[in-house]
Amino acid sequence: MIFELKKLLGFLAKKKTTILCLSVVFFFASSAPDISAQKKFSKSYPASKNVRLLLKNRTGTVTVEGWDRAEVKISAFVENSNTKIAPENLSGTIQINLVKDNHGINEVGSVNFVIKVPYFSSVNIETMMGNLNVTNVRGGFVKAHIATDGDITLTNISAENVAAENMTGDIFFDGELHSGGIYRFSTTSGNINLRIPPNSSFLLTATAPSTRNISLGAFSGANMNLIGNGRRIIGKVGDGSATMTVTSQRKSISFIRR
Amino acid sequence: MNCEQCQELVSIYLDNELDTNVSMNVQTHLSLCAECAKVCEDFAMILDFCETEDILPNSKALWCRINNIIENDVNPENLQEKQQQPLVETSWLAKAKSNFWQFTSSQVVASVLGIALISSLLTVVGLKNFAAGEENYAAATPNIFEKVLGKVGLIATSQQTREKRIREQQTTVDYWRARVETRRENWEKHLREAFDRNLNEIDQVVYEYDRILLDNPQDELSGEMLDSALNEKVELLREFSEL
Numbered sequence: 017m018i019f020e021l022k023k024l025l026g027f028l029a030k031k032k033t034t035i036l037c038l039s040v041v042f043f044f045a046s047s048a049p050d051i052s053a054q055k056k057f058s059k060s061y062p063a064s065k066n067v068r069l070l071l072k073n074r075t076g077t078v079t080v081e082g083w084d085r086a087e088v089k090i091s092a093f094v095e096n097s098n099t100k101i102a103p104e105n106l107s108g109t110i111q112i113n114l115v116k117d118n119h120g121i122n123e124v125g126s127v128n129f130v131i132k133v134p135y136f137s138s139v140n141i142e143t144m145m146g147n148l149n150v151t152n153v154r155g156g157f158v159k160a161h162i163a164t165d166g167d168i169t170l171t172n173i174s175a176e177n178v179a180a181e182n183m184t185g186d187i188f189f190d191g192e193l194h195s196g197g198i199y200r201f202s203t204t205s206g207n208i209n210l211r212i213p214p215n216s217s218f219l220l221t222a223t224a225p226s227t228r229n230i231s232l233g234a235f236s237g238a239n240m241n242l243i244g245n246g247r248r249i250i251g252k253v254g255d256g257s258a259t260m261t262v263t264s265q266r267k268s269i270s271f272i273r274r
Numbered sequence: 275m276n277c278e279q280c281q282e283l284v285s286i287y288l289d290n291e292l293d294t295n296v297s298m299n300v301q302t303h304l305s306l307c308a309e310c311a312k313v314c315e316d317f318a319m320i321l322d323f324c325e326t327e328d329i330l331p332n333s334k335a336l337w338c339r340i341n342n343i344i345e346n347d348v349n350p351e352n353l354q355e356k357q358q359q360p361l362v363e364t365s366w367l368a369k370a371k372s373n374f375w376q377f378t379s380s381q382v383v384a385s386v387l388g389i390a391l392i393s394s395l396l397t398v399v400g401l402k403n404f405a406a407g408e409e410n411y412a413a414a415t416p417n418i419f420e421k422v423l424g425k426v427g428l429i430a431t432s433q434q435t436r437e438k439r440i441r442e443q444q445t446t447v448d449y450w451r452a453r454v455e456t457r458r459e460n461w462e463k464h465l466r467e468a469f470d471r472n473l474n475e476i477d478q479v480v481y482e483y484d485r486i487l488l489d490n491p492q493d494e495l496s497g498e499m500l501d502s503a504l505n506e507k508v509e510l511l512r513e514f515s516e517l
Contacts, residue, residue, distance in 0.1 A: 074465070075464070075465060115516055119516075119517075120460070144465060144468075144513065144517070145468045163472075163509075163510060163513045163514070183475065184471070204475055204476060204506060205475055223499070243495065244493070244494075248495060263502070
């Protein structure tokens with residue numbers, strides 16, 4: 017028995033290179049269908065500093081990142097090869113509307129976007145389903161809307177108008193508030209976490225009617241009023257120059273010092 | 275015998291009912307007086323006609339005559355009343371007109387205040403009713419004045435406004451739902467599932483606030499949240515109807 021085992025090990029040692037090669041081939045062969053199923057779309061546009069990006073997706077993840085170039089670069093990974101992507105560049109506005117472009121097509125599939133925009137761009141992205149991420153944008157407005165499921169993550173944002181709304185999913189905002197700016201965050205079933213500088217000043221209306229879980233953290237103070245048995249908090253932080261409205265119908269709201 | 279005496283006795287003469295002497299005197303006068311003879315002839319002809327023809331009274335003409343008589347008796351009284359009435363009215367109007375512009379200072383002040391109050395009320399009612407359709411009904415808590423107006427029935431209460439708004443939204447929901455139903459077969463399975471899951475989530479929220487408002491109709495915050503949830507429902511249906 018021991019002899020037979022030694023014989024087998026000796027055989028495997030001799031064929032080690034062959035086995036290794038076969039394993040590599042098998043690995044690539046198993047992952048090959050995924051690669052071939054995802055079609056990549058890529059397009060770049062020269063853009064002004066304050067370009068506007070309007071994107072309406074059906075399903076999939078959208079990531080928008082600010083960069084230090086006067087250029088918009090759109091990369092899309094398309095699940096279904098029938099899916100049409102037809103960006104338009106109309107007088108300083110780059111528009112992609114997958115809902116309109118694929119109207120009447122039954123199997124559109126998911127499209128995952130990675131879009132690079134100049135820092136001072138304004139961004140308006142919508143999707144029926146999927147996560148939305150916006151990073152390093154300092155333009156006039158940042159708007160993110162998910163019709164159903166998906167998280168919204170806005171990181172390092174400095175815009176005068178920010179709006180984030182979804183149905184089921186969390187919202188995270190990490191950024192600065194501008195004097196006179198309007199900031200609106202709303203979800204039906206999701207947690208909202210807002211990370212803002214300690215010197216921020218704003219008028220707050222925060223509503224969490226189901227849980228009454230509103231944590232103001234470092235921003236809680238004497239100028240806060242509880243309405244409807246704690247279901248809503250209204251108050252002023254600093255001189256109240258910005259306006260912030262936060263609503264989570266069924267989950268919590270938290271403020272974090274940046 | 276003169277003519278007058280003769281003509282008075284002609285009718286009796288023709289009936290042969292006079293004394294012989296008187297009858298002879300009448301006959302003598304008739305032979306001498308052509309005028310009285312003519313009267314006697316006329317009488318004789320009438321008598322002759324009456325004796326030969328049976329004259330039946332015309333009932334229609336008779337009733338007509340009776341009616342005319344009655345009307346002639348009644349109308350003078352009515353006419354008298356009608357003639358008297360304008361006189362009374364004219365006198366009353368004249369009296370009123372003469373006193374119309376004669377107000378005391380207190381009456382003038384009271385009138386001005388009344389007009390100002392009614393104008394203010396109508397303005398408030400108008401603005402309220404206009405704003406109710408445009409804005410979120412629960413955004414503002416009604417003040418005492420508005421509550422009084424609501425009690426009186428001049429403006430809708432927040433509950434009435436809410437119910438009206440819900441009915442309107444339900445109509446909108448029904449419209450978009452019908453459109454969604456025609457399209458949902460074309461959606462991918464995971465999208466259909468996400469839609470149903472989220473619609474169910476909103477319906478759950480709507481149900482919860484509905485229950486709260488049944489217990490406490492004055493809960494403005496729940497009213498606002500219900501309104502918001504219904505808006506989200508409409509928005510969800512509208513967005514998916516485009517797919």
